[in-house]
Amino acid sequence: MNKSRTMNVSKQLDILNNGIFSNGKLPLFKEKLKEVNIPDIKKVQLKILQLNIGYMCNQTCSHCHVDAGPNRKEMMSLKVLNRCLSLMIENKIETVDITGGAPEMHPNFKWFVKRIREKTKVDEIIVRSNLTIILANKKFFDLPNFFADNRIHIISSLPFYNREKTDNQRGKGVFDKSILALKELNKVGYGKANSNLKLDLVYNPSGAFLPPDQESLETKFKEKLYNDFKIEFNNLFTITNLPISRFLDYLIASDNYEEYMETLVSRFNPNATKELMCKNTISISWEGYIYDCDFNQMLDLKINSKNNTVFNCKIEGLVDKKIEISQHCYGCTAGAGSSCQGTIA
Amino acid sequence: MKNEYYNSEDLKKFTNITDWNKELGDKFFNYYESVFAEGKLSSREKSLIALAVSHVVQCPYCIDAYTKDGLEKGVEKEEMMEAVHVGAAIKSGAVLVHGVQMMNRYNKLSM
Ligand code: SF4
Ligand code: SF4
Numbered sequence: 001m002n003k004s005r006t007m008n009v010s011k012q013l014d015i016l017n018n019g020i021f022s023n024g025k026l027p028l029f030k031e032k033l034k035e036v037n038i039p040d041i042k043k044v045q046l047k048i049l050q051l052n053i054g055y056m057c058n059q060t061c062s063h064c065h066v067d068a069g070p071n072r073k074e075m076m077s078l079k080v081l082n083r084c085l086s087l088m089i090e091n092k093i094e095t096v097d098i099t100g101g102a103p104e105m106h107p108n109f110k111w112f113v114k115r116i117r118e119k120t121k122v123d124e125i126i127v128r129s130n131l132t133i134i135l136a137n138k139k140f141f142d143l144p145n146f147f148a149d150n151r152i153h154i155i156s157s158l159p160f161y162n163r164e165k166t167d168n169q170r171g172k173g174v175f176d177k178s179i180l181a182l183k184e185l186n187k188v189g190y191g192k193a194n195s196n197l198k199l200d201l202v203y204n205p206s207g208a209f210l211p212p213d214q215e216s217l218e219t220k221f222k223e224k225l226y227n228d229f230k231i232e233f234n235n236l237f238t239i240t241n242l243p244i245s246r247f248l249d250y251l252i253a254s255d256n257y258e259e260y261m262e263t264l265v266s267r268f269n270p271n272a273t274k275e276l277m278c279k280n281t282i283s284i285s286w287e288g289y290i291y292d293c294d295f296n297q298m299l300d301l302k303i304n305s306k307n308n309t310v311f312n313c314k315i316e317g318l319v320d321k322k323i324e325i326s327q328h329c330y331g332c333t334a335g336a337g338s339s340c341q342g343t344i345a
Numbered sequence: 346m347k348n349e350y351y352n353s354e355d356l357k358k359f360t361n362i363t364d365w366n367k368e369l370g371d372k373f374f375n376y377y378e379s380v381f382a383e384g385k386l387s388s389r390e391k392s393l394i395a396l397a398v399s400h401v402v403q404c405p406y407c408i409d410a411y412t413k414d415g416l417e418k419g420v421e422k423e424e425m426m427e428a429v430h431v432g433a434a435i436k437s438g439a440v441l442v443h444g445v446q447m448m449n450r451y452n453k454l455s456m
Contacts (some may be wrong), residue, residue: 162421205416212419216389220419262357 006067006245009300015248016327020258026265029329036270041279041323043292046315048281050097050294050340051076051084053109055286057101058136061157061170063204065245065298068101080288081112083310088120091315097281097340099128099294104143113150126153131181132174148188153198155237155340156182159206161224169206182231191233200235202342208256210263210335211238214343237342240264242295242331264330272337275344278323284310292323294340301326356406389418396425397432 006012020026027035055072057064076084088096096116103109104127116122127147134143147154158178159169166175182199185191191199201221205211218236225231241247243260251257278292282303288310291297301324302308305317337344363370381391392414399407415425 207416209413209416212417216387217419 006249009298012244012248013299013326015252015257016243020261021327026261029325029327032265032268032330033273036268038270038273041273041276041325043318043321043323044279045319046091046093046280046282048095048097048277049084049088049093050099050281050283052099052283052285052294052297053081053101053103053106053112055101056105057130058105058133059102059130059171059174061246062250063169063206063241063247065242065247065295066101067245067298072101074286075106076286076288078108080284080286080310081108083288084284085112085115085119087310087315088116088122093120093122095124095126096122097126097128102130102133103127104129104133104140110146113146113152117150124153125150126155129154129156130170131156131158132177134181134184135177144184144188144190147185148190148197151197153200154185154190155200155202157202157204158182158221159204161221161228165206179229179231182225182233183229186230186232191231193232199233200237201233202237202239204239204241208241208251208254208260208263210267211240211338214238214336235342237340238336238338239340239342240331240334240338242328242338244295244328245298261327261330264334267334268330269333269335269337269345272333272335272345275337275339276323276329276332277339277341277344278332281340282315282318295328295331296324299326299328351405353406353409356409359406389420392418393420393424393428397428400429401432401436 017028021028033039033041052066054075055066055068056070056075057066057068057072058070060069087093098109098113100106106112113125113127116125129143129147134140146152156178157170159166163175166178167173170178182191185199188197189195190197203211203217203221211217214236217238221236222233225233243251243257243264248257251260278296281293283291283294283297285291285297289297290303290305290308290310290313291301292303296302303313303318304322304324305313307313332338332344335345360370360374363374381388381395384391386394392411395407396411396415399411412425
């Protein structure tokens with residue numbers, strides 16, 4: 001089976017646009033912005049190119065907003081990969097953020113990373129690695145060295161510093177494998193205080209609640225992972241679960257949707273709107289469509305332009321364009337705010 | 346019959362108590378906010394104390410609120426249950442320590 005188990009995009013948007021958001025119970029995101037006098041959210045100078053190079057993954061996590069898994073076959077073609085390289089050459093891009101699925105499973109992953117290093121001036125290459133992929137098959141065993149040789153910045157999910165919560169969210173055995181993978185990364189120099197090989201971890205709540213304070217949780221993660229396993233890492237990012245895809249399924253099936261949305265709305269933090277990641281990022285799908293962020297990509301809300309593919313879009317022309325918003329955006333503005341790089345307020 | 350007691354929706358209306366007495370209501374909520382702010386005790390510690398007390402005073406609203414608050418503060422379920430046992434121990438201790446009163450009374454009245 002190659003199909004997603006999650007409800008389709010129009011059903012998701014229907015839920016997010018209607019019900020509690022159309023019967024007066026909760027304000028639409030755009031109404032909330034107006035209420036606190038925040039003008040439309042617009043694009044600024046582009047800094048980050050986020051590429052989702054395919055939905056195949058060796059895991060099937062319960063919160064996965066991509067609905068990724070071993071049976072997903074969607075994959076960025078060489079034509080789109082090459083066009084993305086040209087975008088990096090033609091524009092001033094500081095950071096390329098490669099995600100998936102498990103991006104390492106893409107057959108051209110290594111070629112692509114090396115090309116970015118050889119052909120472009122991109123300074124930072126982030127790979128969102130799920131860690132377990134490093135141990136999934138012999139052909140991936142050399143990934144830590146490959147990452148180090150190409151100065152990749154690794155960002156990896158680890159829902160908690162204990163086995164139970166991690167395995168509940170990411171699957172049985174994932175915690176132990178993640179720990180082994182982290183040790184391998186530490187071995188080649190990742191996450192060490194005196195090294196320039198950056199290894200950051202991502203926490204996201206294992207349920208329908210907001211993440212704890214990022215700084216205190218980082219201290220706790222560092223203490224626990226070092227004391228229990230001698231593992232070191234750089235920063236912990238806390239990320240709020242957005243009400244889309246598999247997590248939206250969960251919210252509805254567990255009868256938590258309404259309360260969760262009420263929590264997001266009641267914790268709306270106007271300050272978080274200043275640093276929303278969609279302002280300086282574009283997210284490119286495996287097919288080459290352009291979105292304001294990875295979440296919009298999952299909801300198929302393309303950028304606000306007729307030229308919305310890597311083949312016809314002028315990136316510099318995106319500045320000042322209105323960002324496509326919907327009620328899932330409340331996830332980025334609740335409490336301390338949330339982005340792919342952790343809190344923003 | 347519709348249950349009119351302890352409706353979870355009512356928790357959201359808590360601040361409505363200011364409608365009928367703004368001055369005292371506002372004072373209470375300001376006080377409440379100050380109590381739970383980070384102080385000599387961390388807000389995480391305060392959350393666990395609140396969870397234990399919620400059980401002792403058997404307030405379902407507070408139990409819901411401080412279980413969620415605990416999750417948002419990274420409190421683990423084992424820590425939550427330990428806190429509930431602290432509350433239970435104090436409460437049962439308070440019952441049992443009255444046994445001394447009973448013994449005193451018994452002994453006084455008996456030959
Ligand atoms: S590892 Fe990441 S991409 Fe794969 S299923 Fe889990 S959350 Fe989704
Ligand atoms: S989901 Fe977040 S990042 Fe994406 S458009 Fe909405 S506010 Fe921006």
